[in-house]
Amino acid sequence: MPISKSLFQTLRQRAKYRCEYCHYPEILSSAPLSVDHLQPQSLGGDDNLDNLALACRRCNEIRYNFTTGIDPETQTEIPLFNPRRQEWSEHFIWSIDGLQMIGQTDTGRATCNRLDLNDDRRAEPFIQNARRQWVLAKLHPASDDPRLSSTS
Secondary structure, three states, X not given: OOOOHHHHHHHHHHOOOEOOOOOOEHHHOOOOOEEEXXXXXXXXXXXXXXXXXXXXXXXXXXHOOOOEEEEOOOOEEEEOOOOOOOOHHHHEEEXXXXXXXXXXXXXXXXXXXXXXXXXXOOOOOHHHHHHHHHHHOOOOOOOOOOEOOOOO
16 A cells, blocks of 8 residues: 555655665656665565655665665675665765765665665666766755765
């Protein structure tokens, strides 16, 4: 059963109209972003606002019902980023050119890895190609997202 329109609107506003994982701006989509259950319904999660995140279709489909990922640096299984309990800017940063999301913590790295946020496992980096166009249009990264500096 879908959530109510008012709950969905609250969710969208709280997320600043962008995917809470990759920060894809909803304005670039021909449809609203989707509802992601942080604790998947298949694992007992509910429709409470505290269990919901706004997600682009790509992140939502790749995340599926996974709640953990492997940190490629330590090879440890780590809980995925939870936008209700964690701050995005503490776990992720954009490359200088804005094309790659870089995990700064075990949570960030495990989430980037599980959700393949840079298309590292694909023959062609479609998401980076799209981000390049968004950067040119000045629609990405969001002004409040941290970026690597040239002095980092």
